[in-house]
Amino acid sequence: MDTYIRVSLPAVCFVWQIAMVVLFGVFIRYNEESDAHWPEYKKKQNITSDAENDFYYRYPSFQDVHVMIFVGFGFLMTFLKRYSFGGVGFNFLIAAFGLQWALLMQGWFHSLDYNTGKIYIGIENLINADFCCAGCLIAYGALLGKVSPVQLLVVTLFGITLFAVEEYIILNLLHCRDAGGSMVIHAFGGYYGLAISWVLYRQNLNQSKHLQGSVYHSDVFAMIGTLFLWMFWPSFNSAIANHGDGQHRAAINTYVALASSVLTAVAVSSLSHRTGKLDMVHIQNATLAGGVAMGASAEFMITPYGALIVGFCCGIISTFGFVVVTPFLERKLKLQDTCGIHNLHAVPGMLGGFISAIVAAAATESVYSKEGLVSTLGLEGKFANRSPGTQGGYQAAGTCVAIAFGLVGGAIVGFILKIPIWGDPADDNCFDDEVYWEVPEDEETIHPVLEYNNHMTHKQQDM
């Protein structure tokens, strides 16, 4: 296989970035809260304090989400012994590439002013752009180590596009509620990555088997990713929730659901080993399942114990997935899923969607108050006549749309990636940073025995 990317990678980056400059120039402007006309706007709207600028409601959450995207996902993918550069570095590339396209795509669908033809952006758009990238980074988890950076840019380009479309259908047309993106981010991203990986199945991947595991320190690096994801997940699920009780409740629900996941992930991990030892893969991943599953119902009055139950079940299901389902999928379905996104994103995301359907359908005015029910379920405007039960049905439908988009879109993108022009690695070169990175020469710390053997040979000859 030819992994020469000296033409394709710079070409894609430059062409793309120039296109972004042009499109931003044509379309993107500051919105009324980030424009210098804000003092005038404030007066006109009778806003008395700068603290009412949405920036102050959302910026702390935005930064937490930003950390999740770049450090959280990035370091979670450093666990392989010789693919840490690719894990954190390509994650960085995908997200920086994707967020610009996301600002445009989501802008066209959600923030376009038809009078001026411009997209007006503020802090909420940045959060949504980061969310959009999360979908592609999840997909990267299934492909980690097996694709070239050029392929990843293709995955991202299509991924962001598909995301914006399915998000529009789910949030605007079906009018689902999905504050933390169980469906639009996790279910979509998960199935998108799995479908791509399934199309790109590599028969002889065991040729690079010696590089598929972790080493001691790479597992500790991965824990940085896990913990930043875990800690900031309450911000992820509350970042674009309603001001006031919406953000507050979303954070609480996610906080307790995640705590519950940790306990059951540890329990199942211990159960699955002969003498009860824990497996780092489970601790790094399954502990997060509660956050994924709480996404769609984060804002709802699911009650703290409801959130605990969600975390409880998803911690078990996710760990079980790593122990049983992933090996099964690989053997039977020919599905290679490097990071196990099936267990952390696809399934918990899908479950999160269905949970939100149940919770929405069970909503009553006595629990939410009249005003609270309207604002939490979004039953306003042309959706004012929708009952909670109907809303529940739409939540379920939205989940199916997300999965369908992921599977079909992923399959198509997978076939595009099979065209042999993208510089992807050979089967025996997978999971190896050497292919796309200048790696410092410290091989001796990794294979000291080989080193010794080489040395012995020389020594013997000298003797």
Next chain:
Amino acid sequence: MDTYIRVSLPAVCFVWQIAMVVLFGVFIRYNEESDAHWPEYKKKQNITSDAENDFYYRYPSFQDVHVMIFVGFGFLMTFLKRYSFGGVGFNFLIAAFGLQWALLMQGWFHSLDYNTGKIYIGIENLINADFCCAGCLIAYGALLGKVSPVQLLVVTLFGITLFAVEEYIILNLLHCRDAGGSMVIHAFGGYYGLAISWVLYRQNLNQSKHLQGSVYHSDVFAMIGTLFLWMFWPSFNSAIANHGDGQHRAAINTYVALASSVLTAVAVSSLSHRTGKLDMVHIQNATLAGGVAMGASAEFMITPYGALIVGFCCGIISTFGFVVVTPFLERKLKLQDTCGIHNLHAVPGMLGGFISAIVAAAATESVYSKEGLVSTLGLEGKFANRSPGTQGGYQAAGTCVAIAFGLVGGAIVGFILKIPIWGDPADDNCFDDEVYWEVPEDEETIHPVLEYNNHMTHKQQDM
């Protein structure tokens, strides 16, 4: 020793988590700021802006505290060469387990509504739950590498319980002020851990001496923990301080105290080495002493130079503790303290309590203003007649209560842990992740010489 935990660990996790679901179901509800009735409540209370929801005052600090608990404490404990998984992983388990129990215990003592029998939670409860876990994580510092995860869950269960009781006595009955928890968190947690460790003394711990040190990269990992603790300590000490000047002043005081600690810790570390070399253990720990000691008086008008003096002294005392006191305690008192919590938490926490007594006693109306004195020292309601001098006396008494709870509670828990059913490691198995974790096989990078010897033996035989 039998380190089989395949039954006990999952059993404890499952039983506990189910108990949490039930108890949360019975007791825990959203408070008025996180409930969907918030729009109604706002109108009733004449609140004009969502920005007045406590969420926006405290959420950024909460997330900083959250990072300290999981990444700060977790990575600080990765410094051992072969116990990084246990350091960061069990820290994760303890905190996720503890925060649920803390929400209940603290809720019963502080947020229970006697009319409905419910605990109503909001962002401040989450911060307090994290604080409560900090006490147990400090205790873990003394035990690191010498106990099983099941024992740690026992330590946490009793630790949280004791914490809630002593906190109730100190903050409610004695009505002490302790915004950053010098007494209730650090002094209590420190002496609790030391007492447990003292009871669990291991005669032959030097059998695992080869694993008690750090390696180069594990020390760098530990610096991640140190720095996140150091940077976010101003948030820790200001997280539950009064809105407005209280949070503002607590952050400033802690910021300058910590800076001062760094300088004196470096100075004493250099002084304690023959040619002036610095010791990573001191930099990782003693630089934080100023934050611990500023906890109880963070909100007070201690003045910036007062805070500098606190940091100055504690940096010296803490480093001196690592150089002289810890070895002495181990030799003479049979007290094994893996992370040296005696020097970072127990002593600076105690000092912080007494400092707060002095600062409170010296408070005057001219410095604080009439209203400021009342709100800062909490001299309201049935404590309205207390003088600053009396308040100072109570601050000192509170510190003693925290220490007493730590020592007595720790001794009792220590004896419980001696029952031989918890799967703790043998003396020659301490500080080794192999016991409780599936560790990737990269032994050759750690013991290449042994590897070489094995190899030689085979080679020789071949020759």
Next chain:
Amino acid sequence: MDTYIRVSLPAVCFVWQIAMVVLFGVFIRYNEESDAHWPEYKKKQNITSDAENDFYYRYPSFQDVHVMIFVGFGFLMTFLKRYSFGGVGFNFLIAAFGLQWALLMQGWFHSLDYNTGKIYIGIENLINADFCCAGCLIAYGALLGKVSPVQLLVVTLFGITLFAVEEYIILNLLHCRDAGGSMVIHAFGGYYGLAISWVLYRQNLNQSKHLQGSVYHSDVFAMIGTLFLWMFWPSFNSAIANHGDGQHRAAINTYVALASSVLTAVAVSSLSHRTGKLDMVHIQNATLAGGVAMGASAEFMITPYGALIVGFCCGIISTFGFVVVTPFLERKLKLQDTCGIHNLHAVPGMLGGFISAIVAAAATESVYSKEGLVSTLGLEGKFANRSPGTQGGYQAAGTCVAIAFGLVGGAIVGFILKIPIWGDPADDNCFDDEVYWEVPEDEETIHPVLEYNNHMTHKQQDM
């Protein structure tokens, strides 16, 4: 060379810290927002909500900046294979030392009340103190591995002093706008470090050439620094911007500029390698150039596509600098620049200053609104008659002042550092933590072959 620092380092730390206590005692007090008189002040000023306390506008950004200073810069400098302790540890020391002096120096210039002779501090002073340290940490980047900690304290002492003076000239006398410090922080810090490094040129530095590179895991550690800098740069550039639209816009501009830098840095990095492989040095550094260059015009109405263009160009220029300019400077100009601050700070900072001149000069009332123009360009008080064009001229002049201060100040400090009393390392001892740190004995993991050889010798003798 004598690297004995057991007297000098503790002496400097103690003397300095005591001086700080005294000076803080004489000069530094809480300002009206952090003083216990705040409730009174609030009433007097008719402030209705604690949310108007500047603490709530700036504290989240402050903490992000704080992370950049300590983890961002600190971990970025851990990339060397055997100087990670020095990278992160001395960074910690410099910043903790510098921020105290910065509070005083900046306080005398900016926050001194001439009636009382006191400096009144609040959250904005803490942010500025952190900013001030950033200048010195940038300079440290050029010196990394070649100087003693005592020399670094000298660099910091003079650096902070020079910073406060040039900042006063640029921001107050010339009345430039520089929210993110392109000129006052990056251009100044960059040229300051380069000038020092140029004076301290080491003829025989190649004697420690084997330690000048990275190893696999040290590169991953450095990515922690890169990512925290990258993620939080929007907070850096918006931290002291105007409330409301100013902070909002600064964050958006920086966010998109940084994304653009990543793409072009990757493209040029790939182009510069024979088969298109990426170089970690470029990814760790050049991806940040857009943030540096956006500093001075972060608050301006540069438009999102303008910000993209800035990031686009600076990503290219910075990567090109690493590939071509740094080696050239070292060969021809005798300028050794360990971290390549020339490419990341000096040049992008200078460009940022000139870009701000152009953007300011192009400002119009129709784009900014009347009130917006006044507040964004600061054309108030005695500068009310300044036109945008004139302001542009001053922006350019300010950039030149920053560079001049850096170069001249750096040269002088360089000569001071040549006095042979500071305990700096010999040429063959550079980039080695062994000199100033007690390093754990795990040499075998780094040089297993040497270890093996030693072993062989013994074995042979036994045979």
